[in-house]
Amino acid sequence: MIPKNFSRRKFINTLSIAGAGVAIGSPQITTAGSLKTKPAILGGTKAFKPAFPQWPVFGQAEENRLQAVLNSKKWGRLNGSVVPEFETAYAKLLGANHCLAVSSGTSALYTMLGALDVGPGDEVIIPVYTFIATYNVVVLNYALPVFVDTDIETFQIDADKIEQAITPETKVIMPVHIGGSPAHVDSILEIGNKRKIPVIEDACQAHLAEWKGRKVGTYGLGGGFSFQSSKNLNCAEGGAIVTHDEEFAQKCYSFHNQGQGKQHAEYNPGAGTRGTNMRMTEFQGGILLAQMTRIAEQCKRRTQNAAYLNKLLSEIPGITPAKLYDGTSASAYHLYMFRYDKNYFAGLSRAAFISALQAEGIPCSGGYGMINKDKYVTELAQNRHYLKIYGEKMMKEWLERNQCPQNDILSTEQAVWFTQNMLLGTVNDMEQIAASIRKIQKHAPTLNKR
Numbered sequence: 001m002i003p004k005n006f007s008r009r010k011f012i013n014t015l016s017i018a019g020a021g022v023a024i025g026s027p028q029i030t031t032a033g034s035l036k037t038k039p040a041i042l043g044g045t046k047a048f049k050p051a052f053p054q055w056p057v058f059g060q061a062e063e064n065r066l067q068a069v070l071n072s073k074k075w076g077r078l079n080g081s082v083v084p085e086f087e088t089a090y091a092k093l094l095g096a097n098h099c100l101a102v103s104s105g106t107s108a109l110y111t112m113l114g115a116l117d118v119g120p121g122d123e124v125i126i127p128v129y130t131f132i133a134t135y136n137v138v139v140l141n142y143a144l145p146v147f148v149d150t151d152i153e154t155f156q157i158d159a160d161k162i163e164q165a166i167t168p169e170t171k172v173i174m175p176v177h178i179g180g181s182p183a184h185v186d187s188i189l190e191i192g193n194k195r196k197i198p199v200i201e202d203a204c205q206a207h208l209a210e211w212k213g214r215k216v217g218t219y220g221l222g223g224g225f226s227f228q229s230s231k232n233l234n235c236a237e238g239g240a241i242v243t244h245d246e247e248f249a250q251k252c253y254s255f256h257n258q259g260q261g262k263q264h265a266e267y268n269p270g271a272g273t274r275g276t277n278m279r280m281t282e283f284q285g286g287i288l289l290a291q292m293t294r295i296a297e298q299c300k301r302r303t304q305n306a307a308y309l310n311k312l313l314s315e316i317p318g319i320t321p322a323k324l325y326d327g328t329s330a331s332a333y334h335l336y337m338f339r340y341d342k343n344y345f346a347g348l349s350r351a352a353f354i355s356a357l358q359a360e361g362i363p364c365s366g367g368y369g370m371i372n373k374d375k376y377v378t379e380l381a382q383n384r385h386y387l388k389i390y391g392e393k394m395m396k397e398w399l400e401r402n403q404c405p406q407n408d409i410l411s412t413e414q415a416v417w418f419t420q421n422m423l424l425g426t427v428n429d430m431e432q433i434a435a436s437i438r439k440i441q442k443h444a445p446t447l448n449k450r
């Protein structure tokens, strides 16, 4: 993915050609990240004074859209036209036949599981390395979430371990394109097709990510997206389902609209199915349409900065950027993820490394923990409903099935994350990140004695 000879000059040239109207790197290279200075945590100069670009980005387009909805007096999707306009535009952007806007990413996943009638006694396969919403939508249906371990090199679900997690009760395989990079789509679809189990993609972080030239979220029976504040496409809270399947689209619509199809906006006795209210408002639809005018440019910028950062960080011993699978033609880079090996940093713990980076003015975190070992999750084995549905023996076995040793290592010792807005920064920003890490590495023996 990273051209070997991707020099700074070439990178700036690429940006200059591609980035008309985009502020590119500040012309002056600061020296705070230089090896000659001490890390900020030891009293040296902080590498980043002005912060990284703020998120969200918005302007007149958002104001106009909000004002228009306000003045229309049609604030809900059942009588408005803005949410349908967004659905048409998002379906087109992704190359999907259908798009249904919903109230959140969680609603998107919950609606799809509802449309598939997932319920007590069913099992749903999910990655362990994910946001808790992926798990929550399964347990809200009293189905059994079955965790699959992580491919430590890519941070994605280990597709080679999915098949062994399948039982006769498996109703859905729900991979996540974590960080906005595609999971191994081909392998997952092959298993789903072979075992006749639908694949629902949790693409909540993966707007515009692509596998072999086609947008993720459009490969499985359905794909779910989130437009929550931190996401690359943002309307504070919101979500969408995309699918090529007309019947599934209709089922999702009904489920998200109190079991009523498009022909019955209100409750129509005798015509309903199981459902709830997961509708998006016209205000959210308006903001999304405005945000969509910027998404392609932002996406390009993240991709270019991530490629440059990959190159810079790969040259630092002990730092390994998350690998992208060969089929990846675009990552959304919702997160920039890399692995840290303390053996190359005088044994400095990941927590101390993160604190030192933060002191440089570089926001970062260790990312997700071991959700399979989280008290909230393990307590499911004693949950009275689950004991009633699955029995004590099965819930005990469930705890044993959920061991994910690779994920334990990744999430407790190695993973480090940057957020997507940092990749909207400058060439100089990327260089300062790399320089700051080198500086920390040089002073690691001193830092480790603190």
Ligand SMILES: Cc1ncc(COP(=O)(O)O)c(C=O)c1O
Binding pocket: 104, 105, 106, 107, 130, 131, 133, 134, 176, 202, 204, 205, 225, 226, 227, 228, 237, 238, 239
């Ligand atoms: C992987 C994943 N799945 C699901 C969700 C849920 O989306 P939302 O917060 O919009 O409900 C998120 C959001 O953070 C997510 O990152």
